[in-house]
Amino acid sequence: MMWKDSLSIGIPEIDKQHKELCDRIDALFEACSKGKGRNEITNTMDFLESYTIKHFSDEEKLQLKIKYPNYTQHKAIHDNFLKQVSELKEELNKTGPTIAMVGKINQLIAMWLVNHIKAVDTELVKYVNQ
Numbered sequence: 549m550m551w552k553d554s555l556s557i558g559i560p561e562i563d564k565q566h567k568e569l570c571d572r573i574d575a576l577f578e579a580c581s582k583g584k585g586r587n588e589i590t591n592t593m594d595f596l597e598s599y600t601i602k603h604f605s606d607e608e609k610l611q612l613k614i615k616y617p618n619y620t621q622h623k624a625i626h627d628n629f630l631k632q633v634s635e636l637k638e639e640l641n642k643t644g645p646t647i648a649m650v651g652k653i654n655q656l657i658a659m660w661l662v663n664h665i666k667a668v669d670t671e672l673v674k675y676v677n678q
């Protein structure tokens with residue numbers, strides 16, 4: 549399980565969306581490990597991509613609202629991640645859930661997200677409470 553309460557940054561709406569992302573990544577791993585049909589894996593990946601777009605857009609709106617000073621850098625990090633997700637999706641469509649592909653999902657999506665929450669998103673709370 550990816551989600552842990554220690555990943556909460558203290559902004560309930562953002563925490564809820566982070567948990568949903570973690571749960572969906574878990575579901576993607578489960579589908580891969582059970583060798584489920586390519587359709588199910590593609591559907592989960594599609595959901596993950598569209599939900600990430602929604603989540604980043606909500607988070608960026610909040611950043612503007614609270615006058616977060618690192619908005620531009622943070623948005624660039626989000627945009628770069630979205631590019632990686634769509635590239636990974638294309639690759640998954642071509643190769644299917646190979647062991648190498650599952651490893652890439654783990655590194656580029658799961659580990660990225662946990663690091664991003666811990667290192668970058670936690671900063672937001674400082675500005676929310678000002």
Ligand SMILES: [Fe+2]
Pocket residue numbers: 607622626664668669
């Ligand atoms: Fe973020």
